[in-house]
Amino acid sequence: MKKVFALVLAVVMVMALAVPAFADDTITIGVFEPLSGDNGAGGKQETLGIQYANTVAPTVEVNGTTYNVELEIVDNESSTDKAVSAATQLVAAGSSVVLGTYGSAVAIAGSDTFGEAGIPVIGVTCTNPQVTEGNDHYFRICFLDPFQGTVQANFAHDELGATKAYCLGQLGNDYDQGLINYYTQAAEALGMEVVTESFPEGNSDFTSYLTNAKNAGAEVIFAPTSISYAQLIVEQAAAQGIDVPITAPDTWDSNVVMAAVQGTDLQVYCTTFYAEGGDPEFEEGFKAYLNGDSNALANNGGNDMIAAVSVMGYDAYFTALEAIKAAGSADPADIMAALPTTTYTGVSGAIAFDDIGDAIRDSAFIKQANTETGVWDFVAAQTVAE
Numbered sequence: 001m002k003k004v005f006a007l008v009l010a011v012v013m014v015m016a017l018a019v020p021a022f023a024d025d026t027i028t029i030g031v032f033e034p035l036s037g038d039n040g041a042g043g044k045q046e047t048l049g050i051q052y053a054n055t056v057a058p059t060v061e062v063n064g065t066t067y068n069v070e071l072e073i074v075d076n077e078s079s080t081d082k083a084v085s086a087a088t089q090l091v092a093a094g095s096s097v098v099l100g101t102y103g104s105a106v107a108i109a110g111s112d113t114f115g116e117a118g119i120p121v122i123g124v125t126c127t128n129p130q131v132t133e134g135n136d137h138y139f140r141i142c143f144l145d146p147f148q149g150t151v152q153a154n155f156a157h158d159e160l161g162a163t164k165a166y167c168l169g170q171l172g173n174d175y176d177q178g179l180i181n182y183y184t185q186a187a188e189a190l191g192m193e194v195v196t197e198s199f200p201e202g203n204s205d206f207t208s209y210l211t212n213a214k215n216a217g218a219e220v221i222f223a224p225t226s227i228s229y230a231q232l233i234v235e236q237a238a239a240q241g242i243d244v245p246i247t248a249p250d251t252w253d254s255n256v257v258m259a260a261v262q263g264t265d266l267q268v269y270c271t272t273f274y275a276e277g278g279d280p281e282f283e284e285g286f287k288a289y290l291n292g293d294s295n296a297l298a299n300n301g302g303n304d305m306i307a308a309v310s311v312m313g314y315d316a317y318f319t320a321l322e323a324i325k326a327a328g329s330a331d332p333a334d335i336m337a338a339l340p341t342t343t344y345t346g347v348s349g350a351i352a353f354d355d356i357g358d359a360i361r362d363s364a365f366i367k368q369a370n371t372e373t374g375v376w377d378f379v380a381a382q383t384v385a386e
Contacts, residue, residue: 026068027060027330029320030095032086032110032121033102037078038226041256042309043102044299046124047073049313050099051296052289060321063328069321076106078226083109091117096330097323099316102309103226104128104145105174111138120323120336124316125250125273125309128178132357139339139357141316141348143364145175148249148271149182151364151382155269156220157190159380160245164193166218168209168233169225171198179224179249203229206236214242221246231260238264245269253367255305258376261369268369274308275365275378279347286310305375308348308365315346 031050034043051071059066072093076086083101087110090098098114098121101107107126114121115137123131123140127148132138156162165187169176177198184194195216197209210233213221221244223233230252237246238261245267253272261268276283287304290297297304320335323342327334343352352360363383367376 025066026070027062027324028070028072028093028095029054029317030090030093030098030100030119031071031073032076032090032098032100032107033073034078034106035073035075038228039078039103039106039251041227041254041301042125042251042307043075043078045254045301045307046100046102046309046313048290048296048299049286049310049315050124050317052286052310053314053317055289056285057318057321060324062324062330067330076101076110078103078106080105080109082106084113086110087113090114091119095119096332097122097320097335099124099313099320101126103175104131104178107131107138108174111135114138117332118336119332120339122316122320122323122339124312127250128174129358130174130178136357137336139353141319141346141351141359142250142273142312143361144358145179145249146182147361148364149179150186151271151366152179152222152247152249153183153186153190153192155271155366155380155382156222156245156247157187157192160220160247162192162218162220162245164216164218165195165220165222166213166216167194167196167222167224168206168213169196169198169223170203170229171200173201175251176224180222183222183224199229204232206233207240210237210240210242213244214240219244222248224249224251226251227254227256230254230257234260234264234266234268238266242266250308253308253376255301255303255307258305258369258374259301262371262374264371266369266371269366269379270369270376271364271366271382272308273365274306274311274348275367275381276306276376277378279311282311282314282347286314311347315344315348315351318346319344319351 252270327338
């Protein structure tokens, strides 16, 4: 009898943990982001966009009643090992919907926890196809890696005139290796030769890898890595006098990387979700927010340069509000049911979801690091057709 009672009590407690925070006129939006670890710099910037959006719209109207929106921010530490515990915290906090995470591998690792709790998640910049595959609860507002890898290969071939590429990523990292795979497929289809190498987690010396790229006769280097590794690669490439272009995905669109590139002779390009100058009104407000809060400015790398991931975080928050309004409820199940038909026109463009829950997006921005001015210069907008 005691065992039965204990079992019933346990079930009740689990159900209680998953009840959305709708009491006291408050709805909780969970923020599942890395604030430390390899992806900490990008995760902080993505979170800043969400936090700024919350200051712009701290309430949401549901069926004629106005509710406060509270952010529950949990650090997943850029770790697949920590993903489940971080996700569990957000479930326990009664999140009605979750935003995040920067870093596809951690998104995949935490996914089942949200799915089992019946809580929908809106991915902000997690671009690996596996994030939304085989589940009904994960959505996202960013383009995907097959597209991004293809754009990168086309750019290297068509614009940089490269016939041989050297790809470098972290061993076992789904994001890095996935992008290298898609890049290689597209590059080889264009007749390019591709040489690939992987480095172990925690590596800090990229000298031998860069030497291998040079010795292989690579005409372009593609390095889909986290910001922390990007900074080291840039510093060591500059020290070695690497004179071929280095191209990278959205993770490199950071003022941290830009600071490492500034003052060098490197040619660094990245694909990204937004080019500064696209929405002056948003940018003015966001920069005022950063400069008005020393902690926010520090989390943005110490200056008010706008990272595309911040823009995406901002848009993800408002997409969540649209889903809550469409659901007419803070119940996760109702929000999940409303998300497939939720649309929102944000700073980064029009947002809508396909049958899998992926964003219907067909363009990316390509930017180049200006080594003199220390800013990212717009190069082109690339579409699928191109």
